[in-house]
Amino acid sequence: MTEELKVSVDRKSNGAVLYTKGYINNVGGEEIANRAYELMDDGVRILLLNLRETKIVNSIGISILIEIIEKMMDQGGKIAFCCLTPVIHKTFQIMGLANYAAIFDSEDAAVKELRLNN
Amino acid sequence: MSPLVRRFAEFVNDLQQIDRAAGRGEAILDAFTRHTTFAVGAVYLREARDLKLRLAAKTEHCVAPDIFEEEVPADLYASPGQVVVPLRCGRDQLGVVKLTGEAKHSEEDLEVLRAAAAFVGTLIANQRLAQEMREGDFQLKYRLWELESLYDIGLSIAGTLNIDELADEVLFRMISLINARRAALFLRDGDSFKVYRSFGEVDLDRDALRKLQSDGAPMTLWSGTTVAVPIRGNNAIIGVLAAADHETRDGIGPFEENELRLLSLFANQVGIALENARLHREALEKQVMERELELAATIQRDILPKSIPTVERIDVAALSRPARQVGGDYHAFFDRDGVLSMLVADVAGKSMPAALLVSALHAAVQLLFAEGRELGDIATELNMHIHRWSAENKFITAILASIDRDAGTIEFVNAGHNPGYLLVGGRLETLKSHGLPIGIISQSKYVSQTRPFPSGSAVVLYSDGITEAENEVGDEFGNGRLEELLRERINDSPAALRDLIAVAVDTFTGTAPQKDDQTLVIARLA
Numbered sequence: 001m002t003e004e005l006k007v008s009v010d011r012k013s014n015g016a017v018l019y020t021k022g023y024i025n026n027v028g029g030e031e032i033a034n035r036a037y038e039l040m041d042d043g044v045r046i047l048l049l050n051l052r053e054t055k056i057v058n059s060i061g062i063s064i065l066i067e068i069i070e071k072m073m074d075q076g077g078k079i080a081f082c083c084l085t086p087v088i089h090k091t092f093q094i095m096g097l098a099n100y101a102a103i104f105d106s107e108d109a110a111v112k113e114l115r116l117n118n
Numbered sequence: 119m120s121p122l123v124r125r126f127a128e129f130v131n132d133l134q135q136i137d138r139a140a141g142r143g144e145a146i147l148d149a150f151t152r153h154t155t156f157a158v159g160a161v162y163l164r165e166a167r168d169l170k171l172r173l174a175a176k177t178e179h180c181v182a183p184d185i186f187e188e189e190v191p192a193d194l195y196a197s198p199g200q201v202v203v204p205l206r207c208g209r210d211q212l213g214v215v216k217l218t219g220e221a222k223h224s225e226e227d228l229e230v231l232r233a234a235a236a237f238v239g240t241l242i243a244n245q246r247l248a249q250e251m252r253e254g255d256f257q258l259k260y261r262l263w264e265l266e267s268l269y270d271i272g273l274s275i276a277g278t279l280n281i282d283e284l285a286d287e288v289l290f291r292m293i294s295l296i297n298a299r300r301a302a303l304f305l306r307d308g309d310s311f312k313v314y315r316s317f318g319e320v321d322l323d324r325d326a327l328r329k330l331q332s333d334g335a336p337m338t339l340w341s342g343t344t345v346a347v348p349i350r351g352n353n354a355i356i357g358v359l360a361a362a363d364h365e366t367r368d369g370i371g372p373f374e375e376n377e378l379r380l381l382s383l384f385a386n387q388v389g390i391a392l393e394n395a396r397l398h399r400e401a402l403e404k405q406v407m408e409r410e411l412e413l414a415a416t417i418q419r420d421i422l423p424k425s426i427p428t429v430e431r432i433d434v435a436a437l438s439r440p441a442r443q444v445g446g447d448y449h450a451f452f453d454r455d456g457v458l459s460m461l462v463a464d465v466a467g468k469s470m471p472a473a474l475l476v477s478a479l480h481a482a483v484q485l486l487f488a489e490g491r492e493l494g495d496i497a498t499e500l501n502m503h504i505h506r507w508s509a510e511n512k513f514i515t516a517i518l519a520s521i522d523r524d525a526g527t528i529e530f531v532n533a534g535h536n537p538g539y540l541l542v543g544g545r546l547e548t549l550k551s552h553g554l555p556i557g558i559i560s561q562s563k564y565v566s567q568t569r570p571f572p573s574g575s576a577v578v579l580y581s582d583g584i585t586e587a588e589n590e591v592g593d594e595f596g597n598g599r600l601e602e603l604l605r606e607r608i609n610d611s612p613a614a615l616r617d618l619i620a621v622a623v624d625t626f627t628g629t630a631p632q633k634d635d636q637t638l639v640i641a642r643l644a
Contacts, residue, residue, distance in 0.1 A: 023317075025299060026365050056290050056317075058297045059260050060365050066256075087290070090270070094263045095256070 004028070005054075007035050013117045015046030017107065021053035029064030036068045036079075045077030048110050052083035062095050069100050078102075082110040122226060129153040129234050136241060143174025146205075146215065146238060151177065153234070154227055156201065156217035162186040163205075163213040166246055171214060182216070190214050194232050196223065203235045207243035264380065267295050272387045279398040285315040288359070288388050293317055295384060296345075296377040298361035299370060305357045305392075320360045322346055331355055336382050342372025347385045351393050359385050407469075414473035415440060418448075421480040427453040431523050431573075434458070435612035437620055437638040439583070446472035446514075447581045447635035448479055452487040456523055459487060460639050462579040463516035464535065466555075475508055493518045497531045497556065497564035504557035513557040517549065517579050521571055523643055528571035531564050536585060539601070540569060541576040541608050541642075546601060549577075576612065576642040578604060583636035587623050590630045595623055612640035 005028030010017040016039050022028060036047060049065075051057075057065075072079045082104040084092065092098050104110035132149040136142055143161045151157055160182035162171035171186035188202075190211060195202045199220060205213035215235065271291050278284045285303050293301045300318030304311040304327065311327045326339060326346065334355055336347040343364065349357035359381060363370040418440060426434045436449060446465025451458065461483060465475045482503050486496045497518060504514060515535040521528050532538065534555030537548040553564045571577070580600075587595040603622055607615060616638055623636070 023293070025297070026367060026369070056294050058294045058365060059263075060297060060367055063256065063367070087270070087274075087294075090266070091263060091294075094266055095259050 005031050007031050009035060009039070011039075011044075012046075015048070015114065015116045016044050017048045017050055017111075017116070019050045019053070024051075024054055024057040024061035024065070026060040026064070029061040033064050033068055037071070040072060040075060040077070045072070045075065046114050046116060047072060047077065047079045048107070048114060048116065049079065049081045050083050050107050050110075051081060051085075051088060052107075054088065055085055057088055057091060059095075062091065062097065065097060066095075066100075069097065073100065078114070080104060080110050080114055082107050122230070125153065126230055126233060129230060130237055133234060133238055133241065136238070136245075142242075146213075147175040147177065150203070150215050150217060150231070150234065154217065154219075154231060155223055156219035158219060159215060159217035161213065161215050163242075164211060166250070171211075174213070180218075186214055186216075194228060194235065196228055198222075201228070201231065203231050205235055205239045205242065207239040210239075210243060212239055212242050264295065267291065268380075268383055268387065271295075271384060272390075278391065279395050281392075281395050281399070284391055284395055288391075289315050289317050292359060292361060292381065292384055296361055296373065296381055297365045298373075299363035299365055301359070301361040303357060303359060306355070311358055314357070318362070320344065320362045322358070322360045327358060330358055336378050338373065338378065343370070345373045345378050345381060347378070347382045349385045349389045349392065351389055351396075356389065356392055359388065410470045414470045417473045417477055418446075421477060422449065423451055427451050427458065429453050429456065429458045429523075431644040432458050432521060432641055433612050433644060434460075434639070434641045435616040436640070437616050437636065439620075439632065439636040441583070441632045441634050441636075446476050447583060447637040448476045449579075449637050449639055450480070450483055450487075454487070454490065457520050458523075458641065459493070459518065459520040460577075460579060460641060461516060461518045462535070462538075462581060462637055462639055463514050463556075464581045464583075464635075464637075465514050466512055471509070471512070475504070475512055475514065478507060479504065479514060493520055493529055493531045493566040494564045497533055497553070497566075498562070501533070501556045501562045501564070502560055505560045508557055513555040515551075515555045518566075519549070519577055519579060521577065521641060521643060526570060526572050526643075527568050528575070528577060529566045529568045531566045533562075533564060534558075536580060536582050537597075538580075539578040539604055540571070541578070541604060542570065542572065543575075544608060546605055546608070571643060573643055574609075576608075576615075576640060578615070579639045581635060581637040583632075583634035584619065584623060584638060586634065587627050587636065588630055588633065589627050595626050599626070612642050615640050 005020060005022035005024060008019045018035060020032060039047060069079050080102040083106065084103060089103060092103060104113065129149060136145045143163055147159060147161045151159055158177045158180045160176035160180050161174045163174040164171050173182055173184050176182045190204050191202055200218045203215040274287060278287055288303055289301055300320050302316035302320040303314050305314040321344065330337060330346055330348050334348050338345050344360065344362040346358055346360040348355045349359060364373040364377060422438055426436055438449065446467060448463045450461045463479060465472045482500055486499055515533060517530065517532045517535040517538050519528055519530040519538065530549050532549055532551040533553045534551050537550045540547040540549060554562050585595055585597050585600055603619060607618055619638060
C-alpha cells in the first residue's frame, strides 16, 4: 500500500476523468483539488472522479472533496464519482457528498450518464 | 430613481459579490473605493474566534500596519481627508474600513458609506453563520459516520475469517477513523509482537510494546503524535494497534483524547474478530485432520482380512476394533499346504503416517508369504524393507505364528510384540519376544522358535489395545486379567474365547473411550 496519492487525468472533449490511486487525506485531497481547479480554470464543467484504486479516505479528504464539489457547482458544472469501495460509498452517503454529486458503480455507466465524449 | 438611491444600489450590487472567505477584503475595498470619493484605504477584518482586526486588503500606496490597534469608533468617524468606517452586526465588531482621499466628502458620501457598512456587516455575519452551520453539519455527520463505522467494523471484520483480509480491513478502517497518516497492526509472535501489516512506518520500539503488554492500557508517544492500544483476546493481549501523525487541515499534529478512545473501542472489535479468525482456522485444521483420519481408517479397513481362511482341523476366530483415532494394528492369515500362518502387528504412531506404514507392511508380508519363506526369513526381510522405506523412528512390533497340523507344532517369531499365549495340555505358556521390533535397525536377524502344538492346543495373539485398555480411572486391563480368563476357559472354542475377552475388556473399561486399536486372533487345533 502506498501513502502518497497519485492523480492522473483523462481529458475528454467536454470534460475530464480524474483517476486517484492512494489515500485521500489532506495531502491527497489538496492534490486532487489542485488538478480539479486547473481543469475548471481550463473550462471543464463535467468532472468524473474514478476512485477505483483508492481504499482509504479520511474526514479532511472528504471536506476537500466537498469544497471541490461546491466550487464546481458555483461555476454551474457537475462532479460525479465512480468505482467506490463499499466503505467509501457509505462514507460519501453519510457525509452528504451523495446529495450533490452522482455516484456510479462503473466508469462506463458514469460516462454514459454524464454524456462525456472522448 | 434618485441619484443617491441609484448610487447606493450599484454599491450594494458590488458588495453582494463578496465571496465567503477568499478575497473578501479586496472585494470590500474595491467597492468602497469605487463608489466613494476616497481612492486610498485599507480593510481590516476579524475572523471568527480571533480578537484582533487583521489587515485583509489595502490599496497600492496605502501605509497600513498588519494589526489595527486604534480604537474602533462606534459610528462612522470622519475628519478632513479621512474616514474610519466600522463594520458591525449588532454588538459584533467584524472589521473596519479606513479610507483617505484628497477630495472633500459630502454628507451624502458619509450616508452612503454608513449604509454600505451596515450592509457589509450583515452580509459577513450571515456568511459566517452559514459557514458555522455548514461546519456544524459536517461535524454532526462526521460523528454519525464514526458511530456507523464502529458498527460496520464490528459486522465487517467479524465476518472476515481470513487473517490477511482482516488485517487490511483493520488498517484501512482505523486510518480513516482517526485521521491517521500512518498505522500498523502488530500481532503476538511468541513472547513479543511483530508488525503484521502497516501503512507507512510507525515507530514503536520493544520497550513501548513491552509496556503495552504489561500495563494493558492505551499509550501515547512522541508528544502525542503516536498512539498505541492493546488488542485483547480471550485471556491475553494478542496484538497492538498503533497510529502516527494525526491529520488536520493544516498538516499533522498530536492525537486528541477522543481519537485514543475511538481507537480503543475499535481495538475491542478487532480483538473479537481476530479470535473468530483464530477459531475458524483451528476448526479448518481439525476438519483436515478428521478427513485424514477417515482416509487412514478406510485404508486400514480395506487391507484387513475380509474373512478367515478355512483350514481343516484348525478353528480360527478374530476380532479387530479400530479406535476412533486411527492406530496401526494389522493382522493377516496365510494358508499354505495345510499350514496356517497368522500375523498380528502394531505400527508405532497414529493417523495417516501409521496407516501408510500398515499399507507398506501389508504389501510386503503378502509378497513374502507368497514366496513360501520360513518365518525367520520373512521377519528379517520385513525388517530390512521397513527400515529402508519408512521414516526414522517408525517401527512395528509383530508376532508371526504358523501352525503345522500334521507335525503338531507351532513355529513363531516375536519381534518386540506382546507375548502370545499357548494353551497346551491345560497349561498356559507364553510366546515371548526374542527380537527387536521390526524397522529399528537394519541388521536385525530373526530366527523362529518351534513348540509342540498337539491336538486341542490353542494359540492367542493380541495387540496392546487389549491389555492396555483403560477404565475411567486410568487402570489397565492388563495381562493378569487376560491370563486368568484364558486359564478359566481354556477349553472354550476360539469364537467363545474371543467374545468372552471382548466382553471382559468392555466391562472393565466401562464408559472410558477406546484409545487404541484392539486386535485378537485365536486358533485351536482340533
